[in-house]
Amino acid sequence: MYQSKPLHDKAERLIAEAAAYGSQLVVFPEAFIGGYPRGSTFGVTIGSRSAKGREEFRKYHAAAIDVPGPEVDRLAAMAGKYKVFLVMGVIERAGYTLYCTVLFFDPQGQYLGKHRKLMPTALERVIWGFGDGSTVPVYETPLGKIGALICWENKMPLLRMALYGKGIEIYCAPTADARDVWQASMTHIALEGGCFVLSANQFCRRKDYPPPPDYMFAGVGDEPSPDSVVCAGGSVIISPSGAVLAGPNYEGEALISADLDLGEIVRAKFDFDVVGHYSRPEVLSLTVKDHPQDPVLFASAAKTENSQKS
Amino acid sequence: MYQSKPLHDKAERLIAEAAAYGSQLVVFPEAFIGGYPRGSTFGVTIGSRSAKGREEFRKYHAAAIDVPGPEVDRLAAMAGKYKVFLVMGVIERAGYTLYCTVLFFDPQGQYLGKHRKLMPTALERVIWGFGDGSTVPVYETPLGKIGALICWENKMPLLRMALYGKGIEIYCAPTADARDVWQASMTHIALEGGCFVLSANQFCRRKDYPPPPDYMFAGVGDEPSPDSVVCAGGSVIISPSGAVLAGPNYEGEALISADLDLGEIVRAKFDFDVVGHYSRPEVLSLTVKDHPQDPVLFASAAKTENSQKS
């Protein structure tokens, strides 16, 4: 946590390992780079914030990465080196607001783009900003159409539908949720979307975070012991017909992998195609406002963008 | 199947039994009245239909009920007699097209309204018409806000969202799907919608249908033996936090019941309110065209309707 270098090293190690198994796509958990400050309160209660909390945020802000930026370049290089598609959870710094973001890279070592979490959960709203509709990408690749939603975004039916509308086939779900019911949602999404679901969650113990009093685990009773599992993992890969292909693994840090037969998608969509024969667009239609939403627009910039497009 | 009288008698027996347990709301499976013609093909192949299949449809049409009509009156009377809210799956006859419909009744013996299945699954599209956006009701009752989707409609994210938008609290899911993965979807919906989910499915054996050659089970290999289970049930009740309160029961015909603590809804929505604090309407908005869609509109009827409304 808070130190991007070691995490990048760890990322590279894991990517190398996965590539060695023949993986063509590697998915990391939410906030793998930058960290998921589990157990923290950042000193906030209703009506007050503390100086200590503010300082914690300063540090968290410092550990986040600019997109684009040198850390992004390094991740791109890894993808290129190991010839994998890479889906990586990061904490993105945009000025003084942070975003929980997923970055996409291709085996040619190119940074493809990003998805910013649209709606953080509960206390996350204090440390992360809210994304907009302009960063909900799905990339057409030789492996299939790849996209990602982060953690409880996956519970948002309209947001999933936006991805289905873009034809997603390989649905990545970096998360921080290790509960059993998460598995039900992953299975449901595979069936609903007629797509492969790849959910990645961290397995961490208390000792993976800085020790108290530097870093306090609040709200969970006593401070956990260093070996306590504070996030049990549960990464899983599910087929479009709801079959669990790998995982869920709650035992420890692990790589899970599966061979994906894309023919399964068409077989499943024969039954149910959420944006095709099983939709009722004349009754139900979703509008996705996918333009960037900025508090300040500079007319000259807008003009330039438009003329570039035409 | 095809004989509404015995089914009404059975319905009354089951309602009486449930009411004796103190049930205030009783949910029946899809197509309980009129029947779910499992295993039938109605003689259709691509490019042809058979005389026998047409005659099967004629009988199925004859067994369906008009809404409103005498069978609806009888069901209303049952609800009133046993003082329960009643959610009943029926086959509705509207001219010469049938609809897979759910009817709602209140403990005062009033027929409240109906939901017509919006999109039938696979071969169902040959025997049932498609509903429109005008029959997706949610009723405010002393027990909470009650609505229903039928079988794989529950896999339609935009349709569920329409119910969430109407504030559904007690989400009924009459179905004909007895697969394991159905349970995942039920759990997911409870979490996604922050509502209680009550799914009802029939338990039937081959012998509950007419014997061959009158009624043929096609497409499942050999004709099943009379005692074969052709639909294994799996009715279930799930809380807004994903806890299974009753069922799923796959053992045989059974009533399952649970006490619903409505406080659970607000506790769950604290985490995730799909149409409230966890929505992003400025990015994602669903339009529900909920006017009746008729191929022929008579201006005078429209006028009459309007004057009735005022």
Added chain:
Amino acid sequence: MYQSKPLHDKAERLIAEAAAYGSQLVVFPEAFIGGYPRGSTFGVTIGSRSAKGREEFRKYHAAAIDVPGPEVDRLAAMAGKYKVFLVMGVIERAGYTLYCTVLFFDPQGQYLGKHRKLMPTALERVIWGFGDGSTVPVYETPLGKIGALICWENKMPLLRMALYGKGIEIYCAPTADARDVWQASMTHIALEGGCFVLSANQFCRRKDYPPPPDYMFAGVGDEPSPDSVVCAGGSVIISPSGAVLAGPNYEGEALISADLDLGEIVRAKFDFDVVGHYSRPEVLSLTVKDHPQDPVLFASAAKTENSQKS
């Protein structure tokens, strides 16, 4: 069936032959490219689908063509090479849903556009999606105004009226219906619409489909012998006054052709102009919602489309 290359070759051979007769417009049957899977059930019964049926669908999906796409380019090239207007029935793949579609090409080798079948018949609803009002084109050409409806769409009075409203003069009716009564409908449409009707249907024998057990003819009693005629053709050309100009041919695979005297249209419309002097718009008016109907609309795409139109 299921192999687009040979069908394209056959298409080219037939176009060449027709062009050699001096034909300026060549109309092919429904689903000529992609195939009409006559006699198949795709393993569906009410309440179940089979793995074999899903695999059949996967193959059928693979044999379908993208629009636009390389097969469309090839068809366009044929139209240009032989300098004919070409109306071709294809199976269109749009993501994981298939559509029964007719493509239009001009003698300059341009792809003009398409019509997607609005409402499939019976079991077709399991393999094909439903078109919307945005693809019901009529093209103004030097030969007259050309459009097409597919098979039983031609029985939909409001849909025919939409074409009449667009001024159709050369009404193409690719079909898979070889019954006698089809002829009555074709004659009626010519009279009703005051237009030439060109109906094209395939003549096929059992052996034109893969042999059993790969491909099973269900629902027609015993498996037909290889030489059995499974679709008898019956292509026909009818004048606006109901005179049969060529066909119906039920004897075997054949090209039929006729010289069309466009003066016949005005002579016929003198008697009856369904959208002109014989209409009563102040009493009866049809509204055609001809916007695309999509389950998910991306605001940025809409913007781009709009600016292209203006």
Added chain:
Amino acid sequence: MYQSKPLHDKAERLIAEAAAYGSQLVVFPEAFIGGYPRGSTFGVTIGSRSAKGREEFRKYHAAAIDVPGPEVDRLAAMAGKYKVFLVMGVIERAGYTLYCTVLFFDPQGQYLGKHRKLMPTALERVIWGFGDGSTVPVYETPLGKIGALICWENKMPLLRMALYGKGIEIYCAPTADARDVWQASMTHIALEGGCFVLSANQFCRRKDYPPPPDYMFAGVGDEPSPDSVVCAGGSVIISPSGAVLAGPNYEGEALISADLDLGEIVRAKFDFDVVGHYSRPEVLSLTVKDHPQDPVLFASAAKTENSQKS
């Protein structure tokens, strides 16, 4: 022609005969009472009318009947006496404009209502006015839902659709068209509407009209000989699946009859229900303005009518 008394006598004789066969519904041709002035020109050319033509119209006007009125009462009495539903083509006099009208009567001897031809054909537009949307009735009877369109109205797709929208099951088509292609339209309508079609046309010879020079047959070359067939009949009864149940008879004046199995309707609508499962109301919808359209509305009359309705 022009003498209603003998025509009423003939009507009674024919009804008696039909009733003796067990007929429960008797359909007469267009303009049976009042007469169809075949071959007349009423002295009109573009830009002129003749005194002789005006006098012919005066006589034709005198032979027409008021609705309601004594002739209507007599027809009602016949229906009651022979216990049949009666569908009778008449010439209706409304002030100084005539309408080609069909009257409906029930076996209890009640006049049910009327349909006024909405759009006369060609020269008919000089002698008959145009009906409006308020007289396009379909009556629910123990025999099924009965309605009628007259002659070439049957070629109007939107008008037929209005009847389909009212659920017509027994579609009567009184006509004056004896051409072969009429049969194609009748077959098409039976299939399109999924209804029984009963078309009645007169068989008449030249001598059934007054002799020249009183009554001149113009426009058909030489004056026909007295025995010339000037309208060959062709009455026909067709089932919802397009099977011809009786007729067409072109031999001479005759009654044709058939037993109608209403189950055929549901068997046919299984394949195609034009206002049900095979409609696409969200794309195509017909509006029928079915209010009376009067050039002068008196507020007091409107008030009276309204209070009668409520």
Added chain:
Amino acid sequence: MYQSKPLHDKAERLIAEAAAYGSQLVVFPEAFIGGYPRGSTFGVTIGSRSAKGREEFRKYHAAAIDVPGPEVDRLAAMAGKYKVFLVMGVIERAGYTLYCTVLFFDPQGQYLGKHRKLMPTALERVIWGFGDGSTVPVYETPLGKIGALICWENKMPLLRMALYGKGIEIYCAPTADARDVWQASMTHIALEGGCFVLSANQFCRRKDYPPPPDYMFAGVGDEPSPDSVVCAGGSVIISPSGAVLAGPNYEGEALISADLDLGEIVRAKFDFDVVGHYSRPEVLSLTVKDHPQDPVLFASAAKTENSQKS
């Protein structure tokens, strides 16, 4: 007749002549372009049409003009060249239905719009369609407010009232009626409307039409001799107080003209203002439904129209 080129040449000659007199507004008779097929029957009798009549219609249809279209452009150019307002009777072709139409042009060479005859007379109903309320224009010009009704439309009190309601000051009445009583109506209208009335009718002899047997004069006894006057003209200009300012001329082809003192309108309206002080709107009110009435409405067209308006 049937040859638009010579008629355009003649039109230009007459406009030039009128402009040389200083005319600022030139009014032509009904159907000047396209022709008024006086004496024709188009082969229709009650119940039949002839092949010859249909062919006559085909030729008549071919001679009609599209609006807008090249002939309209040519007329506009004439108005611009001679700097006159031009009111021209034409036969308009809209698909396969013809309309008797009046076109309006301004001295800047602009086409202003059109009026379609609302209700043709007698046999005209066989060759011309019926206009609707959307083309009853009155144009505000430096000369006054100009509008037109055609022939017997001028006998329709409600239609005249619609023009009065639009403030018509220069009321043009292109006609084909040469009877004496036409003059009475023209005088009455000038008084009733408080407007100038300019009625234009053709003077033609039999020889101005093609000779028999190509073109037959039916219904007027013997075929007229070539020099017979078949339409005697009678063009007239009347002031708002009923004074005849020019004509009626029944002698031969002629231009008539008059200086119009617009002050006469106010002097006349002092006595009687049909839509002002002499109306009783609380007792008598006319509703003009002036929206286009189309049998088929395309939603996208409506949208486009709306956006064009804004």
Added chain:
Amino acid sequence: MYQSKPLHDKAERLIAEAAAYGSQLVVFPEAFIGGYPRGSTFGVTIGSRSAKGREEFRKYHAAAIDVPGPEVDRLAAMAGKYKVFLVMGVIERAGYTLYCTVLFFDPQGQYLGKHRKLMPTALERVIWGFGDGSTVPVYETPLGKIGALICWENKMPLLRMALYGKGIEIYCAPTADARDVWQASMTHIALEGGCFVLSANQFCRRKDYPPPPDYMFAGVGDEPSPDSVVCAGGSVIISPSGAVLAGPNYEGEALISADLDLGEIVRAKFDFDVVGHYSRPEVLSLTVKDHPQDPVLFASAAKTENSQKS
């Protein structure tokens, strides 16, 4: 003038004379009883009235008749005695406001009802009130349907249309207008309405009014000599085809009469039926508010009226 007794005597004399000719309907001019105070100013100028004028009005008021009342009874008795329908122009006194009214009587000596002039002309507005829509009657009689409008009301197109809407066949036009152009309007109305028009106007000389200074002829230059014709009559009877059957007589006081062949109406309406085949009610419709319009309504009275009607 101002003395009803002599006028009643004169009326009786004229009725007797007409009856002796065999007349069945006798029409008198406007204000025959009560008088038309031609040439009077009643002392009004803009901004002032004189005491003398007020006294003139007092006398005029005294000479008017109550309806019903003794003078009405006397007129009814005359109609009965001479067995004629009688249409009589009177000045009606209703409290302190006078109305220019026409009374209708039948040959049985019954008073049928009245028409009050809806809109007086110019200075008439100072001495007469304005009628409402409740007194625009048309009476069905053995002679045909009879109604009347007074003087320039006949120039009101919507008011005439109200009569046409009631089916008027014998259109009476009592007037005080002796100008030539009046004849044009009468001819036009006969043609427009397809009805007989009977216009009655007084022939009077100066000496028929009281001598100056009691009664002054203002505004016409010098006081006319006693023998000056101050109203030249011009009564006229016109057929539905515009043929003048009697009159106009400008020579002196006279009875004019004609035999009316009602067959002429149907012959004329064959060409043009203003409320039938030649109307376009879907475009143009007149609403006639024909309820009494009273400044003060007493609820109890309204209740009584309603209960009488039902």
